[in-house]
Amino acid sequence: MNQPLIKVDTVTKHFVRKTDVAERIAIRAGLAEEPKIVHALDEVSLEIAKGEVVGLVGESGCGKSTLGRVVAGMLPVTAGSVARDGQDIATLKGRAAKDNRLATQIIFQDPMSSLNPRKKVGEIIGEAPRLHGIVPRGEVPALVEKLMGQVGLDPAMVNRYPHQFSGGQRQRIGIARALAVNPDFLVCDESIAALDVSIQAQVINLLVQLKQDLGLTLLFISHDLSVVRYISDRVVIMYLGRVVESAPTHQIFDRPRHPYTQALLEEIPRIDRRGHRFNTVKGEIPSPVNPPKGCHFHPRCPFAMDICRQERPPLVTAETGHTVACHLNGGAGHLPATTQQQTQQGVSS
Amino acid sequence: MSETLLEVRNLKTWFETPKGTVKAVDGVDLTLNRGEILGLVGESGSGKSITGFSLLGLVDPPGKVVEGSILFKGEDLRAASVRRLQALRGDRIAMIFQDPMMTLNPVLRIGTQMIETVRAHAKVSKDEARAMARDALGMVGIPRPEERIDAYPHEFSGGMRQRVAIAIALLHKPDLIIADEPTTALDVTIQSQILSEVQKLTREMGMGLIWISHDLGVVAELAQNVAVMYAGRIVERGTVDQVLDTPMHPYTRGLIDSLPMENDRGQPLKQIPGNAPPPLGRPKGCPFRPRCGFATDACLSEPSETGDLSRGWRCFHPLAQEVSA
Numbered sequence: 189m190n191q192p193l194i195k196v197d198t199v200t201k202h203f204v205r206k207t208d209v210a211e212r213i214a215i216r217a218g219l220a221e222e223p224k225i226v227h228a229l230d231e232v233s234l235e236i237a238k239g240e241v242v243g244l245v246g247e248s249g250c251g252k253s254t255l256g257r258v259v260a261g262m263l264p265v266t267a268g269s270v271a272r273d274g275q276d277i278a279t280l281k282g283r284a285a286k287d288n289r290l291a292t293q294i295i296f297q298d299p300m301s302s303l304n305p306r307k308k309v310g311e312i313i314g315e316a317p318r319l320h321g322i323v324p325r326g327e328v329p330a331l332v333e334k335l336m337g338q339v340g341l342d343p344a345m346v347n348r349y350p351h352q353f354s355g356g357q358r359q360r361i362g363i364a365r366a367l368a369v370n371p372d373f374l375v376c377d378e379s380i381a382a383l384d385v386s387i388q389a390q391v392i393n394l395l396v397q398l399k400q401d402l403g404l405t406l407l408f409i410s411h412d413l414s415v416v417r418y419i420s421d422r423v424v425i426m427y428l429g430r431v432v433e434s435a436p437t438h439q440i441f442d443r444p445r446h447p448y449t450q451a452l453l454e455e456i457p458r459i460d461r462r463g464h465r466f467n468t469v470k471g472e473i474p475s476p477v478n479p480p481k482g483c484h485f486h487p488r489c490p491f492a493m494d495i496c497r498q499e500r501p502p503l504v505t506a507e508t509g510h511t512v513a514c515h516l517n518g519g520a521g522h523l524p525a526t527t528q529q530q531t532q533q534g535v536s537s
Numbered sequence: 538m539s540e541t542l543l544e545v546r547n548l549k550t551w552f553e554t555p556k557g558t559v560k561a562v563d564g565v566d567l568t569l570n571r572g573e574i575l576g577l578v579g580e581s582g583s584g585k586s587i588t589g590f591s592l593l594g595l596v597d598p599p600g601k602v603v604e605g606s607i608l609f610k611g612e613d614l615r616a617a618s619v620r621r622l623q624a625l626r627g628d629r630i631a632m633i634f635q636d637p638m639m640t641l642n643p644v645l646r647i648g649t650q651m652i653e654t655v656r657a658h659a660k661v662s663k664d665e666a667r668a669m670a671r672d673a674l675g676m677v678g679i680p681r682p683e684e685r686i687d688a689y690p691h692e693f694s695g696g697m698r699q700r701v702a703i704a705i706a707l708l709h710k711p712d713l714i715i716a717d718e719p720t721t722a723l724d725v726t727i728q729s730q731i732l733s734e735v736q737k738l739t740r741e742m743g744m745g746l747i748w749i750s751h752d753l754g755v756v757a758e759l760a761q762n763v764a765v766m767y768a769g770r771i772v773e774r775g776t777v778d779q780v781l782d783t784p785m786h787p788y789t790r791g792l793i794d795s796l797p798m799e800n801d802r803g804q805p806l807k808q809i810p811g812n813a814p815p816p817l818g819r820p821k822g823c824p825f826r827p828r829c830g831f832a833t834d835a836c837l838s839e840p841s842e843t844g845d846l847s848r849g850w851r852c853f854h855p856l857a858q859e860v861s862a
């Protein structure tokens with residue numbers, strides 16, 4: 189295989205834990221203890237090929253945004269390394285470091301909180317190209333106009349403020365701002381989650397179009413699996429700070445191997461399923477402050493064995509392009525009964 | 538057998554603002570029977586939450602229910618006194634919010650809060666109230682309820698807090714629950730656990746449930762009936778099968794078509810053009826007109842509702858001929 193655009197190698201990231209409102213009040217009232225260390229990423233490895241769209245899926249707090257920010261070089265790692273084009277980004281200096289930062293852009297979930305409310309749209313989009321001398325100063329307005337057209341915003345609205353736009357339009361502003369510095373890699377962190385259903389399709393279509401036109405590579409973080417299936421070439425599933433499975437999109441949807449992935453796929457609400465009797469994975473998602481020993485999924489896993497409570501399952505290749513971290517079947521993970529039957533039928537016929 | 542629980546007719550809830558009148562809810566009709574789950578869907582700003590708040594008499598000024606009737610088990614809630622509404626809320630009618638901390642007090646043990654709620658509506662001893670609270674926690678699937686009852690809200694995960702909020706809503710076995718996007722902020726596996734409990738409880742206790750959501754998938758799996766809101770009105774209603782399989786309103790159809798399905802890969806998603814109209818800038822006639830591919834001059838006047846309260850739509854050019862069973 190060619191050298192990947194991005195190579196994340198055994199990256200660990202720890203934080204001192206953030207507290208939520210309920211906890212902060214409780215701490216002040218003396219009811220709770222002060223925070224501890226969060227294991228946001230626990231030896232995560234991942235490669236992203238040039239031009240690839242990788243979907244990153246997992247439950248809240250499992251480390252998706254942290255991985256996105258680490259990959260973008262916005263967050264230093266606690267251990268491990270991130271390489272772009274074979275170069276460890278932590279070792280880059282000066283001009284090379286700056287180029288690297290610009291070449292990866294993040295598009296966030298809430299466009300409003302990432303747009304300066306006191307600046308006009310034209311200033312927001314034109315700011316970085318002006319600052320970094322992407323084009324000569326005099327050409328910035330023309331660039332802004334081009335970018336607005338590219339993301340489907342009427343350039344006549346260049347003098348408006350963010351609050352004068354709808355949610356979908358604000359997300360377009362965020363995308364135009366990211367594109368303004370000519371990145372080749374976009375991290376889309378829940379970029380459509382805050383949008384209404386009727387607007388989501390517009391923004392997804394825009395991202396796919398831009399990807400094709402500009403030859404972009406995408407890391408698409410989302411909890412919406414139907415969107416991920418639509419847009420991604422490959423899907424990576426995380427659980428509590430670890431990658432538990434990664435495979436080409438059709439393969440992970442047709443033949444998921446990790447019991448967590450299987451549960452997740454089963455529970456996605458679908459409009460073609462009626463009066464569903466929800467039959468669910470039991471238990472809470474454990475806290476990343478105090479992750480369980482061994483396989484992080486073992487307290488909720490219907491197949492957990494003794495070894496699962498003791499040893500972390502390594503991420504191994506179960507079939508071409510398909511990696512999984514599960515002790516079942518000698519590390520190949522769990523295949524649902526139907527698939528096994530189909531395989532057997534296939535063999536016997 | 539299907540006893541009517543709630544009848545809402547021509548409900549209008551308006552906000553007088555300096556810039557004009559925001560018609561958040563503008564003529565909504567609803568009927569709900571015992572044991573029924575009704576999904577109320579629509580995009581943000583379409584009036585779903587305000588509809589829910591209006592039913593409970595919880596609309597804050599400058600908002601006001603300006604027209605219509607709300608009959609709950611035959612009782613006219615618009616005519617009810619503030620005291621009567623307070624007595625009904627938390628007892629016969631309960632609401633579950635998107636953020637459970639709207640219900641929970643962070644500095645009180647959940648047991649304390651639940652016992653207070655029980656005793657606000659029923660003359661029982663502390664011990665009896667505690668037993669009721671413990672049972673309600675068990676019912677929503679909180680493990681080891683007799684221990685967890687003494688915990689504070691911060692000791693629970695988001696999903697568990699939402700279960701506690703649901704348990705509080707269930708304390709008095711209400712006849713009607715209005716749930717406003719209660720699982721939107723939760724993870725899929727946790728959402729699924731809560732949906733499973735809610736489904737079981739409506740079945741077993743014969744409650745009526747209005748489930749407000751923007752997620753058509755959740756509604757398809759959970760509800761029997763669905764009402765689609767757009768710009769303050771219900772634009773289509775029917776059973777889940779009717780609305781999702783043979784949508785008559787172009788907006789409903791657009792919503793369904795825009796969802797990425799298994800075979801859509803490699804081709805652009807069908808999108809609804811444009812944006813929902815701002816509350817003060819709704820177009821004349823059918824509010825969906827600027828985004829609608831079927832609009833004609835007829836749509837410059839307002840479509841009234843065709844059909845009845847079990848199956849109906851507001852559109853001059855409905856899409857399909859209903860397949861009659």
Ligand SMILES: Nc1ncnc2c1ncn2[C@@H]1O[C@H](COP(=O)(O)OP(=O)(O)OP(=O)(O)O)[C@@H](O)[C@H]1O
Binds near residue numbers: 205
């Ligand atoms: N700056 C920070 N300081 C302390 N803890 C943090 C910080 N950023 C993230 N965390 C914690 O690290 C863990 C992983 O967080 P992250 O934001 O990567 O999750 P996520 O998968 O993106 O979740 P979501 O789906 O909710 O966005 C969480 O427990 C989070 O609370």
Ligand SMILES: Nc1ncnc2c1ncn2[C@@H]1O[C@H](COP(=O)(O)OP(=O)(O)O)[C@@H](O)[C@H]1O
Binds near residue numbers: 584586
């Ligand atoms: N306090 C308020 N003042 C003015 N307008 C309001 C107020 N609260 C809600 N609205 C408006 O009422 C409409 C419906 O709101 P809401 O019921 O919250 O929508 P939904 O729940 O469907 O997202 C929106 O246009 C909203 O802006």
Ligand code: SF4
Binds near residue numbers: 491515
């Ligand atoms: S390693 Fe064990 S606990 Fe973990 S997913 Fe596999 S079977 Fe379940």
Ligand code: SF4
Binds near residue numbers: 826833851852854
């Ligand atoms: S009434 Fe006209 S504009 Fe409105 S949805 Fe029907 S066809 Fe479209």
Ligand SMILES: [Mg+2]
Binds near residue numbers: 252253254377
């Ligand atoms: Mg995140």
Ligand SMILES: [Mg+2]
Binds near residue numbers: 585586587717
């Ligand atoms: Mg709402």
